[in-house]
Amino acid sequence: MTPTEVVDRLLPARLQARASSEQFAPSNIALCKYWGKRERSLNLPVNASLSVSLDHLGSHTRLTPIDAKQDEIRFNGRPLPLHAAFSQRVTAFIDLFRRQQPLYFRVETRNTIPTAAGLASSASGFAALTLALNDALGLELEPRLLSVLARLGSGSACRSLFDGFVEWRMGRRADGLDSHAVALEARWPGLCVGLVKVDTAQKAVDSRAGMQRTLETAHLYQSWPLQAAADLEKLHRAIAQQDFALLGQTAEQNALSMHATMIASWPPLLYWQPQSVAMMQTVWALRGQGVPLYFTMDAGPNLKLLFERPQRDAVLRHFPELEIVEPFATG
Numbered sequence: 001m002t003p004t005e006v007v008d009r010l011l012p013a014r015l016q017a018r019a020s021s022e023q024f025a026p027s028n029i030a031l032c033k034y035w036g037k038r039e040r041s042l043n044l045p046v047n048a049s050l051s052v053s054l055d056h057l058g059s060h061t062r063l064t065p066i067d068a069k070q071d072e073i074r075f076n077g078r079p080l081p082l083h084a085a086f087s088q089r090v091t092a093f094i095d096l097f098r099r100q101q102p103l104y105f106r107v108e109t110r111n112t113i114p115t116a117a118g119l120a121s122s123a124s125g126f127a128a129l130t131l132a133l134n135d136a137l138g139l140e141l142e143p144r145l146l147s148v149l150a151r152l153g154s155g156s157a158c159r160s161l162f163d164g165f166v167e168w169r170m171g172r173r174a175d176g177l178d179s180h181a182v183a184l185e186a187r188w189p190g191l192c193v194g195l196v197k198v199d200t201a202q203k204a205v206d207s208r209a210g211m212q213r214t215l216e217t218a219h220l221y222q223s224w225p226l227q228a229a230a231d232l233e234k235l236h237r238a239i240a241q242q243d244f245a246l247l248g249q250t251a252e253q254n255a256l257s258m259h260a261t262m263i264a265s266w267p268p269l270l271y272w273q274p275q276s277v278a279m280m281q282t283v284w285a286l287r288g289q290g291v292p293l294y295f296t297m298d299a300g301p302n303l304k305l306l307f308e309r310p311q312r313d314a315v316l317r318h319f320p321e322l323e324i325v326e327p328f329a330t331g
């Protein structure tokens, strides 16, 4: 099944651009990672994943209908040529909605997070774009279906439709209509996510290509679905019992297991830089001194630290540049 066939099942045949719309979606950090697709064109995952959304850090996307024969793309205040990789992904996603109808937009995206440095900006970008299309085209789709659509842009985007803890249920259907995220009710006041910026440059191999290479070439990948299923179960338990050590340990081990599969692929995929390793060692040293501090990492060199509010000062002493987000501070 193609993405267009899936969209045909969800949207009316004729669409009209009603108004301009600006929408926000948060970035999200997976505590149990999505790594590997069972179906590539629909971004259907091999495993379920669980994330926490980053509150105010994410993407603002404004869509304005224009009387033109192609879209106009602006990113962080600058016009982007349509042949740029980012523009191509955005226009291909909008193509799914317009399906040959002459509906073109000025798309202005502003990120409050560094792009393509393992900080999941494609997730918030496609989630905000999905919300803006839903609004500008008057679709009034329910969140579950918006999550299905956002997934077609980027897998992890299906989780950025929601705040707080979010689970992406992997689903079993060939059309992927059961593969979408759901928000968990549980909250965790005092939970902190610290962003350590080792390098915010564009990475050479994006997660899309990275996960495919791993799946095709790493024998170690065979153990990944089992690891992910066990970790998901532990994370649910940690969240229900507000057991921080279980949460941190599970997230860190899950991230390192994912990186182990990357390193075991060919050509090898190592996103770490010397500074990433030095920071891991700082985290482990602090933990040795009794500070409950853990990290997770995505397909990039940056660490995301996990700790609770009482540890804020101790953590800041060792990571003075840290940008701290409290996902449950508001609302």
Ligand code: PMV
Pocket: 029, 030, 032, 033, 034, 035, 049, 120, 122, 123, 154, 155, 156, 157, 207, 208, 298, 299
């Ligand atoms: O949605 P993508 O294709 O950018 O993949 C995201 C993959 C990871 O960030 C490494 C893990 C995750 O679950 O977010």
